[in-house]
Amino acid sequence: MQLILWSILALGVAFGALYLGVRRAQRRLPPIALPPGEKLPTTALQRLAQWSLLAGVLLTLAAAAIVAYFGAAAWWDRDAVRLPVTGLLLAVLAVFTFYLTRVRLWTARDDGTLDERDLAILACAPAGQAPAMIVTLAAWMIGLVETYQATHAVPSAFLYLIFWSCLMVSILGLLGGVVIGYRRS
């Protein structure tokens, strides 16, 4: 349980820093004035990234909740735990594949669905991936060392969990980068 708390704390710090960074960037920009009752129009890429991010976050949280509830050992030993978790994580990959396919299709068609600002936001979106993965790895490192320092033996199941968590953070970091890009620019 201590391991989960470390991970939550690290991710909380990372998201807090990200939120403050976005707020700071927004304050530097002039506010968008819209007529009363009118909402800022969204772009096709923005909507796709938002829905993909929402689906990805929900599926990842569901997988993390199952692992947290049953424990890493159960994930390794029991098919009844491992299969649903793997299914949820593969579903995130499917969502991301759909997102990538749509973006590539729009880029290849060059029919105006993506304009130069969308492409600029796409180019900047990966900026948050590396810091997010470093924070995730740091959370795992601190948590595993704190938990297993006495025995000097970390269960091998954690290698899979580290891999999956880095992959999920990388995917969600990229999608989040697109969503944040529209708020910052």
Added chain:
Amino acid sequence: MARATIRNEIRRLRFEHGEMTQQELADRVGCSRQTILVLEQGRYVPSLLLALQIARVFGTPVEGIFTLERTR
């Protein structure tokens, strides 16, 4: 080095050209309405290509739409 911002007259020009909507302008230059909106409000600086396309729609030189303004 002095910082500079780019001001533009797109909003005024839209109204002078038959109250053209943001969506109409976006369709004519091949970008989203959101891009025109953030562009008008000075939150986005367009590429030279987009600036030239906008200038062509309004039949005005680029420097008649976009002006450099030193802030500091």
